[in-house]
Amino acid sequence: MKKPLIIVLVLAALEGLIHNIGHPVTPAFVTSLGIPDKMFGVFFASMSLGLMIGGPIFGTLGDKYKKNKLIFWGLIVYSIGQAAFGLVGNMYFMTFFRVVSGLGVAGILTLFVSHVIEISQKDKRAKNLALLAATITLFASVGYKLGGFLNGNPFFISLLRTDIYSNIFVIQGVLNVGFAFLVLIFLKEPVKVKSHKNHTAWFSSFRKLKELDSSFLIFLFAIAFISIGATNLSKYIDVYFNELGYSPNELGSFVLVTGIFSVLSSLFLVPFLIKYKRELKVMIMIQIVSSIIVFIAFRQSQFLIAMYTIYMIYIILRAVYLPYEQNFISEYAEEGSIGTIMGVRQSFLAIGMILGPVIAGYLYEVNPLYVFDLSALMFLIGFILFLIVYWKMKKNEKSRHTLN
Numbered sequence: 001m002k003k004p005l006i007i008v009l010v011l012a013a014l015e016g017l018i019h020n021i022g023h024p025v026t027p028a029f030v031t032s033l034g035i036p037d038k039m040f041g042v043f044f045a046s047m048s049l050g051l052m053i054g055g056p057i058f059g060t061l062g063d064k065y066k067k068n069k070l071i072f073w074g075l076i077v078y079s080i081g082q083a084a085f086g087l088v089g090n091m092y093f094m095t096f097f098r099v100v101s102g103l104g105v106a107g108i109l110t111l112f113v114s115h116v117i118e119i120s121q122k123d124k125r126a127k128n129l130a131l132l133a134a135t136i137t138l139f140a141s142v143g144y145k146l147g148g149f150l151n152g153n154p155f156f157i158s159l160l161r162t163d164i165y166s167n168i169f170v171i172q173g174v175l176n177v178g179f180a181f182l183v184l185i186f187l188k189e190p191v192k193v194k195s196h197k198n199h200t201a202w203f204s205s206f207r208k209l210k211e212l213d214s215s216f217l218i219f220l221f222a223i224a225f226i227s228i229g230a231t232n233l234s235k236y237i238d239v240y241f242n243e244l245g246y247s248p249n250e251l252g253s254f255v256l257v258t259g260i261f262s263v264l265s266s267l268f269l270v271p272f273l274i275k276y277k278r279e280l281k282v283m284i285m286i287q288i289v290s291s292i293i294v295f296i297a298f299r300q301s302q303f304l305i306a307m308y309t310i311y312m313i314y315i316i317l318r319a320v321y322l323p324y325e326q327n328f329i330s331e332y333a334e335e336g337s338i339g340t341i342m343g344v345r346q347s348f349l350a351i352g353m354i355l356g357p358v359i360a361g362y363l364y365e366v367n368p369l370y371v372f373d374l375s376a377l378m379f380l381i382g383f384i385l386f387l388i389v390y391w392k393m394k395k396n397e398k399s400r401h402t403l404n
Helices: 001-016 023-032 038-060 066-085 091-119 121-151 156-159 165-186 205-211 214-243 249-273 279-297 303-308 310-330 338-365 368-403
Strands: none
Touching: 001 091, 001 121, 001 165, 023 121, 023 165, 023 214, 023 249, 038 066, 038 091, 038 214, 038 338, 066 091, 066 165, 091 121, 091 310, 091 338, 121 156, 121 165, 121 249, 121 310, 214 249, 214 279, 214 310, 214 338, 214 368, 249 303, 249 310, 279 303, 279 310, 279 368, 303 310, 310 338, 338 368
């Protein structure tokens, strides 16, 4: 494994760890402030709004300037947003600072992916993206576990008063500032390849949509729907665990196990499947199976057993899907504009991350099961749109053969 990739993976591990410390305590934190459960979805949607705006900005700038400096300042903004979210105690100000956090963290979420694509040989992109996703997922799970551990451990409670939820977010902000300096120092990148098209503003990312064929646009809308499903699952499982009486520490343990399953899938399943070079077919199958699994899992009477068995099938499939999707999108990027196209991707992901939690917040108040049914429906829509993309691509391929 080459040194640049190792450095990215180490930094990705730290990102996953630090950026997820606050997640296991967030549902309990919101409840402790007397804030309605539906605001949990609004808070997440607010951060996603920041991501939607920030993704194209960082993506476009990342094609022209040094990524380490862009990510550094983004992380500083994220640190301010997270610490303020924990301290202000007012749901309207908390919503504002979630937008700030989203704007900041968009830098690393967009540019880490484009950086791995740029430093990878084309035949190794999917494998390296799988390693990146696996690393972030595993250490995000460790971050969940750490956040829950800090909140309940007597030593840290006496040392840092981590039983006070707001202090967890302050600790996260401080750690993230240190992480920002590590990115500034250690993240190196190849010499920039200038695109023949001179992008001068962040919104130039969306001009590329005019240049893309209809199949790719449908693909982007598909990942927005899939993003709704995946986001609601990852966030409302947190709330559901809390409602069922499980502690942040127990939630952290569960998420840690999901991280381990994700890593094993990325290390063993992705390299095996890549050999067949049927990206779209694999993604189509993943969406329909995911829809069925999610619909079934949350209807089991033994919730925890279902989560550690049936639901893990979805976790495995999700780990396979992500690098395939990123690699498929990278094929549409011109040399020197990978950051730009990944910024557009991040915005479509963020659309799903905005709409999903807001809708789910209201559904959850009616019946929590409806939230997870919505996720199953979103995966089904993703399956249908991927099928349309597949049929259109096959049709275009036949047309080219006929012309030749």
